[in-house]
Amino acid sequence: MTLALYGDKDLVTLRDLADNIVSPEVQRADGVASVGVTGGRVRQIQILVDPSKLQQYNISFSTLTxxxxxxxxxxxxxxxxxxQQLVPLHIDGEFKSVADISKVQVQLGKGQTIALGEIGQIIDTYQDVTLEARxxxxxxxxxxVLKQSDGNTVSVSDNIQKAVKEMQAKLxxxxxxxxxxxxxxxxxxxxxxxxxxxxxxxxFSVIILLLFLRSIRATLIIGMVIPISIISTFSMMYFGHQTINTITLGGLALGLGSLVDFAVVVLESIFRKRHEGMSPEEAAKAGTAEVGTAVMASALAQIAVFAPTAFIDGLVKQFFWPMALTVCFSHIAAWFAAVTLVPMLAAKILRGKVDEELPKGRSVNPMVWFGRALQGITNVYSRLLRWSLTHRWVVILVTxxxxxASVYATRFIGSELTPKTDQGQVNLFVNLPQGTDFDVTNKVASTLEERLKSVPEIDSVFTSVGSAGGGAFQSSATNTANIQIMLKPIGERKKSTDQVAEQVRGLTTGFTGAQIGVNVPSGVRLPGLGGGGGFGGGDIQVNLSGPDLAILQKLGDLVEEExxxxxxxxxxxxxxxxxxPQFNLTVDRDAAAxxxxxxxxxxTALRTAYQGSVATQFKTASTQISVLVKYPNDFTNKLENFNNISITTSSGAIIPVSLIAKVEPGTGPAQIRRQDQNRVASVQASVFGAxxxxxxxxxxxxxxxxxxxDGYQVTMGGQQQSQSxxxxxxxxxxxxSVVLVYMVMASQFESLYGPFIIMFSLPPTFIGAILGLLVTHRTIxxxxxIGMIMLVGIVVNNAIVLVDYTNQKRKAGMSLPDALMEAGKVRLRPILMTTATTVLAMLPLVIGFGEGAETxxxxxxxxxxxxxxxTxxxxxxxxxxxxxxxxxxDGVKKRFKRKPAAIQDSGATASS
Structure with a gap:
């Protein structure tokens, strides 16, 4: 989380409030690991040493510090x-005022000392401005603000939000x-x-069930099963150490159809047995037994789909594993509820008269209309099935x-690693030539801020100019700026984040010598080389590697052009x-030795001279102020003064740096990076409109x-590498998954033949999936x-129900055509019910309205x-x-029967 403390106070006051009120309050919030404060003006005591005095008295910087x-x-x-007491004798030698610092005695040798105030000027001021925020x-x-590694993002955010509200009264x-x-x-x-x-x-699912079953009691049973199954799923998620997030909830939403599917198949079978005249208890037993194998096979098939997830690693597992566990948990809960809870509730609730006959004449009851429409669909399907069984090769050819055609259509569907999400944020990066004055960079950033006011979709703009510096030998950069643009909520604007970013790009022209990049943050952090040059990476990344930086530069220019x-x-x-541009310092190693x-x-000597060295801390009642020893700016800004900078030798003597080093003007890269002992660079780009x-x-x-x-490589990296x-x-x-589903069904049916027939329901799945992506303009x-993988377990349900019932009828003595006709007619309703409930449960997600729906x-x-x-x-x-x-x-069996008969006849002839 990033917070901004702003208002009508000066930067000194704002920084003081941030350090002493806001930061401590936020730090105390549960789950917060660290709080970093940047910007404002920070008080600093500077000791500007006179170089001539150092040479005169032969004093080094290390002696001063x-x-x-x-x-x-x-x-x-x-x-x-x-x-009778022992009281500590405490020596308080800390500075009480700035004047105390000027009285510090510096050793000159031979027992002589000199006051620090005589060597340099001591001023109570502020740190040089290298960063400004608005x-x-x-x-x-x-x-x-960074959370602790085991902290929950939402919980920590709630704690900080609460702390922010409480501290507002103190400001x-x-x-x-x-x-x-x-x-x-x-x-x-x-x-x-x-x-x-x-x-x-x-x-939607409950409404569909009510229309299909035309029974409030039957629908009530399903309505009771859904929340119980969901609660059971959450219980298993808890013990499986899973969190509620978009991936697990998405898996639960996708599994919602199956939560209903199993219960619907069992309930429909019980419902039909009641219609045949059985008592509630008998119907519950017989109906559940009739479809028990099919439901078990369906549940195991859908669970088996996710088994291979245990053997993979990397980004896919991070995405897929939580969803796999959630869907498996939901299917276990749904199956258990379907074969235990549903029969029990049916035996207790379905005690009234069960009459599936539709009333004659006109009716205003929508359930009656739907029932008549279902009867018409059943009659049409029966005629279609009869025609298909006499024109089998036409059906095969069409399929x-x-x-x-669907395989060919994949070339017209785009692809990406993960769907782009509209997070309502655009980042604008500014890079001016190295060494550009802070005020010049600030002016460019201010001009861009003014231009952004013309974009109505923008809610707020936070600008950060310059940087605060970094490690031991890293100086602050005054040539960079970062503008963070927060957009209005998605429901309050007409343009997407990508469209706003494109509009912002059009506002960044006219700044000579400036590199300005516009970046839309992605929800996924990708492995590989990050964004260079302060531009935050991109959708496309090409990596370059090789030994020579000059050749890499030319190669990078060529790739950039392409x-x-x-x-x-x-x-x-x-x-x-x-x-x-830079000044290159070369050390004469022989002279240094x-x-x-x-x-x-x-x-160390040069950094101390040019940037200063913090010698100690001056403590006040509320804070600590750093005491910086450095040369005056009017001295360090002139290159000719380089020869006057001194350094202490191992013997204690002080010599000018010019005796062991020389400085020459030159140029250098803004950044040097290595990977596998090679110098590397990258060319990055964002994608818009594709x-x-x-x-x-x-x-x-x-x-x-x-x-x-030779020796140089140009390879795709970033998202393309991860996507591949x-x-x-x-x-x-x-x-x-396809193999495991077949194996599971084979074990359930104790046959290789039936599951093989069921597997033919998979190719139409691919057809529908590609059609859906084409129609909705979504990507692979x-x-x-992952949706296609889940479908492998879902789509076999309908085929399992159809083939299982057909096999039951064949065992009862029906011919295959009659058994198929009967199975199609009887199983059409549960198949349509389960499909309709699953599809309608998905419909809001398919439409994809609301923030984060793209996921x-x-x-x-x-x-x-x-x-x-x-289906x-x-x-x-x-x-x-x-x-x-x-x-x-049958043909194979007859052929094998003929061969033994022919062998037996030839044996009889030989014996005679």
Whole structure:
């Protein structure tokens, strides 16, 4: 989470409030690991040393810092008797005022000392401004908050929000704390969207059941099973150490149809037995026994789909494993409820008269209308099935043509690693030439802020100019700026985040010498090289590696030019895009060795001279102020003064740096990175108006045509690399899932023949899935492939119910055609019921309205369309395949019977 403290106070006051009120309050919130404060003005005591005095008195910087540290300390000297008590003798040697610092004595040798005030000027001031922040144009201080590793993002966010509300009363009037970015916000909205869609899907399912069964009591049974199954699923999630998130809730939403499916199949069978005249108890037993094997096979098939997930790793497992566990838990709960709770409730509730006959004449009852429509559908299906059984090869040919067309259609569907989510945030990065004055950078950022006011979709703008510096030898950068743009909620704007980002790009022209990038944050962190040059990465990334930086620069320029020519690319940036001016210092190692000076001694001396060294801390009542020793700026700004900087040798002598080093003007890269002992760089680009997969494929064609010199490599990286490896893992899971489903069904049916027929329900699934993605203009991504894997377990349900009942009728003495006709007629209603409930449960997710809905939309689309088309085709295709394979098996059996007979006849002839 990032907070902004802003208002009508000066930057000194804002920083003081941030350090002493806001940061401590936030730090105390449960789950917070650290709070970093940046911006504002920080008080600092600077000792500007006179270089000539140092040379005159032969004093080094290390002597000064040691003197300051030694003179600013407190300690206990021992214990003193006071009557019968031992009282500590405390020596308080800490600075009480700035004037005390000027009185510090610096050793000159031979027992002589000199006051620090005579060597340099001591001023009570503020740190040099290298960073400035603004919230909607007002001065601001930002606070970045990190949670503890085991903390829950939403819980920690709630704790911080509560702390922010409480601390607002402690702040002066006109000063406010605003939340700039909060990872929990998108999580909350996404969860709410999935919950709303799941509840809507549940309501649709109950309505469908009521229309099909035309019984409030029967619908009530299903209505009781759904929440019990969901609660049982949450219980198993708790013991499985799973959290409620968009992935697990999405899995539960997708599994909601199955929660109903099993119960519907059992209840419909019991309902039919009651109609045949059985008592409630007898109907419950007989009805459950009739479909028990089919329900068990369906549950195990859907659980088996996720078994291969245990053998994979990486990004796919992070996404897939929580969903796999949730769906498995939900199916276990649904199966157990279907074979225990549903029969018990049916035996107790379905005690009234069960009459499925529809009333004659006109009726205003919608259930009667629906019942008559269902009767008409059943009659039409019976005629279609009879026609299909006499025109079997026509059905096979149509199915093959549709499957081939869907395979061909995949080239018109884009691909990406994960669906893009509209998080309502756009980041704008500004890079000016290295060494650009802070005020110039600030002016560019201010101009961009003014231009952004013309975009109505923008809610707030937070600007950060410059940086605060970093590690031991990293200086602050005054040539960069970062503008974080927060958009209005998705329901209050007409444009998507990508469209706003494109509009913002159009406002960044006209700044000579500036690199300005616009980036839309992604919900997924990808492995590989990160964004270089402060531009935060991109959708497309091409990695370059090789030994020579100059050749990499030329290669990067060529790749950048090629990527820029690909339609759909934006914000193309090369991490080696420009050399920066610099002064190169070369140390004469022989001279350094002669004087006993190491390279680190030189580095430390120069950094202390030019950037200063914090010698000690000046403590006040509320805070600690750093005491910085440095040369005056008017001295360090002139290169010719380099020769006057001194360094202490190993013998204690002080010599000028010019004796062991020389400085020459030159240029250097803004950034140097290595991987596997090679220098590396990357060219990155954002994508607009197309899928990442489409653009990546075109970019790959371009870079494959580039002939890289020996020892150099040009490869696709970033999202494309992750997408390729993830898709391979998912396709492997898909294949293994098909095999495991067949094995599970074979064990349940104790036959290889029946499950083989059922597996023919899978090809129509692919047809429906591709059709759904085409119609809704969605992409092939991790979520949609996971949806296809889930479909492997879902779509076989209908075929299992149909084939199992057909086998039962054949055992009762019916011929195969009659058994198929009877099974189709009897099982049509439960098949349509289960399909309709699952598809309607998915419908809100397919439509995909609300924040974060994009995450589950492609998966729901694949499931809904794949299941719908598979059901329609399966009702005709499975009986046709059954008769074809049965005829083929009969032919094989007759052939084997003839051979033994022929052998027996030849043996009889020989004996005679």
């Amino acid at each position: 040691s003197a300051l540290g030694n003179d600013n300390t407190s300690t206990d000297a021992g214990l003193v008797n006071k009557g 919230k909607d144009g007002q001065p601001s201080v930002s606070l970045s 002066p009037e006109g000063v406010h704390v605003a939340v700039l970015s909060d990872q929990a916000k998108f999580i909350r909205s996404s969860l709410n969207t999935v919950v709303e869609h799941t509840l809507m899907g549940g309501v 093959v043509v549709l499957f081939g 990527i820029s020519s690909v339609e759909g690319t934006r914000n193309v940036q090369n991490t080696l895009d420009r050399a920066i 002669h004087y006993g000076v190491s390279l680190r001694d030189v580095m 899928s990442v997969g489409e653009v990546s494929a075109k970019v790959k064609e371009k870079i494959d045509a580039i002939q890289a010199p 490896s993830s898709f391979q893992s998912l396709y492997l899971i898909l294949i293994l 991504n991790m979520n949609s492939i 589950q939309a492609s998966m729901a689309t694949v499931v809904a369309f794949g299941l719908s088309l598979s 329609l085709v399966t009702l005709v295709l499975i009986p046709v395949v059954y008769t074809l394979l049965d005829g083929w098996m």
